[in-house]
Amino acid sequence: MDLRGLLQERFGFPDYRPGQAEIVAHVSGGGDALVVMPTGAGKSICYQVPALARGGTTLVVSPLIALMKDQVDALVDKGVCASFLNSSLSSTEYKARREAVARGEVELLYVAPERFSPAFLEFLGRVDVRLLAIDEAHCLSQWGHDFRPDYLRLGHVREALGRPPTVALTATATPEVQQDIVKTLGLGGRTFIRGFDRENLVLEVLHVDGKAHKDALLADLVNPGPGLVYCATRKNVERATKALREAGVRAGMYHAGLSPDDRSRVQEDFMAGRVPVVCATNAFGMGIDKRDIRAIVHYDMPGTVEAYYQEIGRAGRDGRMSRAILLYQRSDRRIHEFFIDTAHPPAEWVHRLWDWLGARGENPVFASIEEMSIALPEEAGTRAVSSCLNILRREGMVRRIAPSDRSAWLRVAVRPPRAAPRGLRGDVWALLQERQVAADESVSFHPDAWCADLEVDREQLTAALRGLEDRGYLSYRPAERVGGVEIAHPGQALHLDDRTLRERRGREYRKLDRMEGYTGAVCRRRYVIEYFGEKAPFERCGTCDACRAGTRPDEARTLSADEDAVVRKVLACLARMNRHVGQQGWSVDLLAKTVTGSTEQKIRQFGFDTLSTHGLLGPQPDRPGAGWTVGEVADLVEALVAAECLEEIYVTRDIGGKPRTYKEIRLTDRGWRVMKNAESDFRMVFPHARKLARHRAAPKSAGSDLPVPGDLMAVLRDVRRQQATSKGVPAYVVATNRTLEDMARLRPTTRKTLLAVHGMGPKRMAMYGGPFLDAIREWAGNR
Numbered sequence: 085m086d087l088r089g090l091l092q093e094r095f096g097f098p099d100y101r102p103g104q105a106e107i108v109a110h111v112s113g114g115g116d117a118l119v120v121m122p123t124g125a126g127k128s129i130c131y132q133v134p135a136l137a138r139g140g141t142t143l144v145v146s147p148l149i150a151l152m153k154d155q156v157d158a159l160v161d162k163g164v165c166a167s168f169l170n171s172s173l174s175s176t177e178y179k180a181r182r183e184a185v186a187r188g189e190v191e192l193l194y195v196a197p198e199r200f201s202p203a204f205l206e207f208l209g210r211v212d213v214r215l216l217a218i219d220e221a222h223c224l225s226q227w228g229h230d231f232r233p234d235y236l237r238l239g240h241v242r243e244a245l246g247r248p249p250t251v252a253l254t255a256t257a258t259p260e261v262q263q264d265i266v267k268t269l270g271l272g273g274r275t276f277i278r279g280f281d282r283e284n285l286v287l288e289v290l291h292v293d294g295k296a297h298k299d300a301l302l303a304d305l306v307n308p309g310p311g312l313v314y315c316a317t318r319k320n321v322e323r324a325t326k327a328l329r330e331a332g333v334r335a336g337m338y339h340a341g342l343s344p345d346d347r348s349r350v351q352e353d354f355m356a357g358r359v360p361v362v363c364a365t366n367a368f369g370m371g372i373d374k375r376d377i378r379a380i381v382h383y384d385m386p387g388t389v390e391a392y393y394q395e396i397g398r399a400g401r402d403g404r405m406s407r408a409i410l411l412y413q414r415s416d417r418r419i420h421e422f423f424i425d426t427a428h429p430p431a432e433w434v435h436r437l438w439d440w441l442g443a444r445g446e447n448p449v450f451a452s453i454e455e456m457s458i459a460l461p462e463e464a465g466t467r468a469v470s471s472c473l474n475i476l477r478r479e480g481m482v483r484r485i486a487p488s489d490r491s492a493w494l495r496v497a498v499r500p501p502r503a504a505p506r507g508l509r510g511d512v513w514a515l516l517q518e519r520q521v522a523a524d525e526s527v528s529f530h531p532d533a534w535c536a537d538l539e540v541d542r543e544q545l546t547a548a549l550r551g552l553e554d555r556g557y558l559s560y561r562p563a564e565r566v567g568g569v570e571i572a573h574p575g576q577a578l579h580l581d582d583r584t585l586r587e588r589r590g591r592e593y594r595k596l597d598r599m600e601g602y603t604g605a606v607c608r609r610r611y612v613i614e615y616f617g618e619k620a621p622f623e624r625c626g627t628c629d630a631c632r633a634g635t636r637p638d639e640a641r642t643l644s645a646d647e648d649a650v651v652r653k654v655l656a657c658l659a660r661m662n663r664h665v666g667q668q669g670w671s672v673d674l675l676a677k678t679v680t681g682s683t684e685q686k687i688r689q690f691g692f693d694t695l696s697t698h699g700l701l702g703p704q705p706d707r708p709g710a711g712w713t714v715g716e717v718a719d720l721v722e723a724l725v726a727a728e729c730l731e732e733i734y735v736t737r738d739i740g741g742k743p744r745t746y747k748e749i750r751l752t753d754r755g756w757r758v759m760k761n762a763e764s765d766f767r768m769v770f771p772h773a774r775k776l777a778r779h780r781a782a783p784k785s786a787g788s789d790l791p792v793p794g795d796l797m798a799v800l801r802d803v804r805r806q807q808a809t810s811k812g813v814p815a816y817v818v819a820t821n822r823t824l825e826d827m828a829r830l831r832p833t834t835r836k837t838l839l840a841v842h843g844m845g846p847k848r849m850a851m852y853g854g855p856f857l858d859a860i861r862e863w864a865g866n867r
Contacts, residue, residue: 085137087112091129094136095162101126103278107251111215112137114249116273118221118265123255123397124375125278128155131217131251135192136164140214141185143245144194145238147220152194154372159192168194176541178532185211186536197223197234198484200241203530213245218269221252222390225264233477234484239268249273255397256390259617280393280616284400287608288409288629295323298383298411303331305381305409309360312368312377314395316384316419324363324383338364366395375402382410387420388595389602389615412603414715420596421746428589429468429475430743431582433460437472438481438578441571448485448528448570473569475585481578485568493528494549495559496521508548511538513557531562582736589745590734597732597747606630640727640767646776648761649816650701650712651768654679654720655729655759656814657697658751663812665690669733669748676717696817696851712775719771721749727768729755759814796828796863803859807852818852819843833861 087108091097100108104126111117111134121127135142146152152168159166167181167190184190186207195204218224224235242250252265262275292298302313302324313328315321318339328335336350336359353359355374362368366386380399386392392410400406440459441449456469476482496516515537521527535545549560598615605611609625624631643651657679661670677684678692681702687693703711712720724730731752736745757763801824808815819827823843832838838853839846 085112087133087137090137091133094164095129095133097129100129103276104129107276108133108137110274110276111249111251114138116249116269116271117251118262118271118273118275119251119253119278120257120262120276121253121255121278122280122282123394124282124401125255127219127253127255130253131215132159132164132192134251135215135217138214138249140212141188141190142192142215142217143208143213143248144192144217144219145197145235146194147196147223147232147235148367149196151219152196156192156194158373164192165190166192166194169199170194170196179535179541182207182532182536188212197232197238200234200237201485201530203533205241205244207533207536208245213248216242216245216248216250218250218252220254221265221269222254222257222261224268225257225261231478233474236268236478236480237483239270242269256394256616258390258615277618280613280618281609281620282397282400283627284403284405285396285609286405286407286627286629287396287612288407289603289608290409290411291603292411292413294413295320299323299327301411302327302381302383303333305407306333306361306379309379310354310357310374310377311361311379311381312395312398313361313363313381313383314366314368314386315363316365316386316416318365320383321363321365328361328363333361334359335361335363338362338368340365340367366391372398373401374398376404377401377406378404379407379409382408384419385410385412385416385603386599387423387592389599389612390595392599392602393612393616410603417596417600421593424589424592424596425744426467427471427474428585428592428743428745429464429471431580431585433464433468434472434475434580435578436460437469438476441482441569442575447574448568450568475580476569476578479578479580481572481576482569483572485570492531492549493561495527496523497556497558508538508540508544509551509555512545512548512552586734586736586745589736589743593734593745593747640769642765642767643770644776645821647770647773649820650720650776651724651729651770652759652761652814652816653697653700654717654724655751655755656817657695657700658730658749659756659759660695660697660813661690661692662751664692664695669735669750671746672718672721672749673714675721675749676714679717680712680714682714696811696813696848698847699845700817712772716772716775723769723771724755725749727754727766728752729758729768761814793828796831796860797824799859799863800824800827800856803855807855811851819848819856827856827860831860831864833857833864 087105088099091100091108103121107117107119107130111131117130119127119130121130131142131144146155149170149172152170153172156166156168167184169178169181169185173181181190185193188211218235218238221235223232224238225231242248247270250269250271252269252271254261254265257265265271266275290301292301305311306313306328313324313335315324318341321337321339325335325337336353338347338350342350350359350362351368351372354362355372363383377399380396382392382395386395396408399408437456437459440456444451453466453469456473457464457466460468460472473482473484477484512534515534516527531542531545535542538545540548546562549558552558553560602608602611607622607624608628608630610620610622613620626632654675658670658675661675661678662668674686674692677687678695678698679701681699683693687698692698701712701717721730725732729752730749733748733750734745735748736743738744751759754763758766800819804815804818804824807818811818820843823841826841826843827838830837830841832841835849835853835857838844838857839849844853
């Protein structure tokens with residue numbers, strides 16, 4: 085077949101884009117394929133042309149109703165016989181579309197993954213399905229950024245359809261996710277990776293002080309438009325929209341809290357250019373082919389690089405230069421930490437919900453989220469119920485029943501008589517006889533399937549069943565409009581433990597770390613490309629803001645004496661915290677606050693304010709500005725992780741009755757050696773090096789012109805070594821070299837005069853001062 089001619093005739097394109105032709109030929113020939121291609125590079129053509137080439141019906145699995153409608157409308161405009169089946173249709177329209185599919189009149193049929201009920205699969209068994217296309221295929225990977233449990237069933241769906249040639253498509257799949265997709269679907273064909281580099285996107289990160297700062301920047305960043313502003317919460321969508329409107333920008337907003345009509349109107353206004361900017365949560369934009377979007381602004385940092393890449397990929401689809409700007413503040417991370425924690429409830433809660441569902445004695449179980457919440461502790465809340473259900477769906481234990489896909493139920497009270505009741509009731513009764521339903525037998529059925537068989541609409545079917553119920557022939561319960569789940573394995577034990585959930589939670593936190601790492605990348609394009617497992621063809625792209633600023637990655641180097649001292653103080657502080665409480669790891673924030681001298685409640689609660697290392701990097705009265713801030717120490721800790729002196733471990737602990745996951749840092753073997761000054765040729769990147777250089781020429785202390793007696797220095801060093809050994813701390817914790825030099829110059833013999841020595845504060849005086857005073861007095865008495 086002339087596939088290029090088919091493209092020109094049916095779609096109006098003169099030729100394929102790079103990479104498309106090979107994929108189209110492979111899939112048209114009946115081969116399975118995984119297609120990983122950037123947003124805007126033309127993934128849809130890779131299954132739409134093969135769909136027409138192969139004939140019959142191509143079944144397309146798509147995650148969003150809006151996505152289906154847009155794609156179907158675009159195909160119909162091109163003269164392609166495309167349709168969709170979803171809950172947005174009336175019963176009459178749904179029936180008409182099903183009949184068209186059954187007659188073989190539909191070339192491409194779009195459905196959601198939730199639609200594959202037993203009744204719908206039975207219907208598809210009578211359809212000539214010649215190709216299965218799965219869009220947004222990363223949703224079926226448990227390691228993907230947008231995992232949806234219903235996608236996991238698609239491997240079984242493919243088997244039920246007779247294993248038709250299958251193409252899975254996504255723009256955001258790491259190598260691990262790619263393997264998961266191939267394994268779940270049982271794909272035996274090829275993987276096509278077009279590449280993740282978008283040369284026409286200018287990537288930028290603006291570090292901001294807070295939301296007010298973000299609000300002030302928005303109008304300039306989206307001007308002249310069209311543009312999208314992505315926010316992590318509905319509240320921030322409303323805030324960003326208000327900020328833009330107050331700045332004179334026509335802005336619409338889009339989130340799940342708005343009515344379907346309002347959301348549709350905003351989408352249509354944006355596509356038509358009546359509204360140049362939309363502030364939205366991440367659902368907006370999927371499948372919307374607006375090719376002239378010039379700016380994507382992220383008001384909040386996304387939770388994963390995959391999500392960020394997918395969202396910025398909606399800009400510049402026409403090939404023109406476009407901007408992707410992330411407004412970043414460190415606290416943005418907390419939103420996603422909350423999302424991660426609530427999505428991973430304790431295993432005990434999942435077990436309790438599973439037991440509650442089983443105890444209901446019915447299958448499916450129709451109950452609202454509020455009703456299900458009685459199975460969990462009072463503090464859990466409805467969000468936890470939804471998370472528990474998602475875990476059960478992921479484990480294959482339950483299946484969610486969509487509103488239009490819920491089964492009805494009936495129980496026959498008497499054996500069907502030979503003479504059927506009159507009218508439609510007789511037709512229903514005949515259907516029961518045909519299916520050999522016995523007395524006292526319960527039957528679950530899909531109303532749409534029966535409507536199709538009887539050629540009636542739902543209202544007529546319901547009236548007929550109610551009539552039979554009134555005459556005592558059966559008991560009938562319609563498909564409920566509340567939440568429903570079908571138990572896949574009734575009575576089966578649930579094998580799930582906290583360790584499994586902690587591992588999943590930790591994995592999500594590490595992905596959040598990678599997203600945050602993007603904000604400090606020295607080349608943002610290279611960071612994204614390499615995240616997805618590709619080798620970047622350049623070291624610096626030259627177009628992102630980091631490259632344009634001329635910043636260069638710091639290189640690991642041997643530390644100066646001052647830098648080495650700072651590093652060992654931080655490591656020693658962590659070691660002392662561990663020993664003091666008997667715990668092996670602490671948060672970066674708590675370590676930074678301890679070593680900089682904070683006395684907040686949590687520091688006092690653990691007794692860290694009594695440690696000799698407390699405040700070692702804090703403010704120094706005689707050297708204004710020399711003290712380190714908590715943020716600067718956090719940067720140093722990050723560098724020590726990179727230097728393999730510290731390691732990051734995600735832990736989950738019960739806090740206030742709920743599991744909370746956070747990152748702790750722990751000393752490595754190398755960190756212990758560096759702390760003890762026993763690591764040869766140690767090199768690392770040292771952040772804020774200029775800070776130490778700025779204060780290296782410190783003001784001279786009193787007596788700085790006095791000579792330093794060499795024999796007294798030797799005595800003081802010996803005293804320092806003895807105290808460090810007896811207390812198990814590094815020598816500099818007892819006294820720095822500069823402190824010893826000041827002692828030798830000033831030769832204090834009283835506590836008051838010793839306090840005047842550089843670095844000898846009250847706490848260090850109390851812990852280490854006595855032996856120094858004794859040694860100085862003895863030295864002076866022997867002269």
